[in-house]
Amino acid sequence: MAKKPFLIGITGGSGSGKTTVSKALITRLADNNPILLQQDVYYKDQSDKPMEERMKTNYDHPDSIETDRFVADLEKLIQKQAIDTPVYDYAEHTRSSKTTHVEPGDVIIVDGVLLFNDARVRDLMDLKVYVDTDDDIRFIRRLQRDTHERGRTVEGVIEQYTATVKPMHNQFVEPTKRYADIIVPEGGGNYVAIDMLMNQAIAMVKKEE
Ligand SMILES: Nc1ncnc2c1ncn2[C@@H]1O[C@H](COP(=O)(O)OP(=O)(O)O)[C@@H](O)[C@H]1O
Numbered sequence: 001m002a003k004k005p006f007l008i009g010i011t012g013g014s015g016s017g018k019t020t021v022s023k024a025l026i027t028r029l030a031d032n033n034p035i036l037l038q039q040d041v042y043y044k045d046q047s048d049k050p051m052e053e054r055m056k057t058n059y060d061h062p063d064s065i066e067t068d069r070f071v072a073d074l075e076k077l078i079q080k081q082a083i084d085t086p087v088y089d090y091a092e093h094t095r096s097s098k099t100t101h102v103e104p105g106d107v108i109i110v111d112g113v114l115l116f117n118d119a120r121v122r123d124l125m126d127l128k129v130y131v132d133t134d135d136d137i138r139f140i141r142r143l144q145r146d147t148h149e150r151g152r153t154v155e156g157v158i159e160q161y162t163a164t165v166k167p168m169h170n171q172f173v174e175p176t177k178r179y180a181d182i183i184v185p186e187g188g189g190n191y192v193a194i195d196m197l198m199n200q201a202i203a204m205v206k207k208e209e
Pocket residue numbers: 012013014015016017018019020021141142145186187188189190
């Protein structure tokens with residue numbers, strides 16, 4: 001029987017450094033067949049809605065994610081089956097018509113802002129990590145990233161952050177810190193924590209062999 005993959009879930013507020021940590025782990029675990037799955041690609045399709053309506057969606061509420069499909073895909077990867085994930089377009093606030101084919105791996109790294117919100121998702125994780133970065137640093141990073149990479153204006157980022165991102169963070173993200181096995185301060189720059197996570201993943205993969 002194929003060995004069970006080791007699943008690491010990485011959550012934390014928007015701009016905390018989840019993706020940076022996840023990608024650093026993928027690089028360090030290159031010899032252990034790692035794959036990355038981002039919860040963001042499971043934001044619900046809104047292609048049937050006009051842009052004006054899409055811009056009003058609360059993307060920091062758990063209802064904005066297609067969690068049933070996300071759970072089903074995670075379960076398939078754990079059973080060593082390949083999946084086809086949606087591709088998300090932040091500038092258009094919806095999915096593109098493409099999909100990404102993902103082959104199963106021995107280490108599965110999953111990152112997402114609302115990752116520990118659903119008990120079904122939490123229960124699939126072997127190691128749960130919360131990246132903990134100050135709100136003001138997260139906001140500055142988000143402002144820079146969203147204006148450079150996600151097609152947003154400065155005014156739009158500030159408005160969205162105040163209206164939904166911050167209140168939903170306090171309601172749905174920060175409280176899930178209590179589910180974490182490990183809390184990583186400052187994210188991407190914390191090489192000690194990233195190396196510890198890498199060593200734990202390698203040890204668990206070897207144990208399963
Ligand atoms: N330690 C760091 N120092 C400076 N910039 C960082 C650091 N970690 C992440 N960033 C930058 O901040 C932005 C958000 O980081 P990212 O890893 O995408 O966060 P998240 O996935 O939690 O939203 C990115 O542009 C990234 O390059």
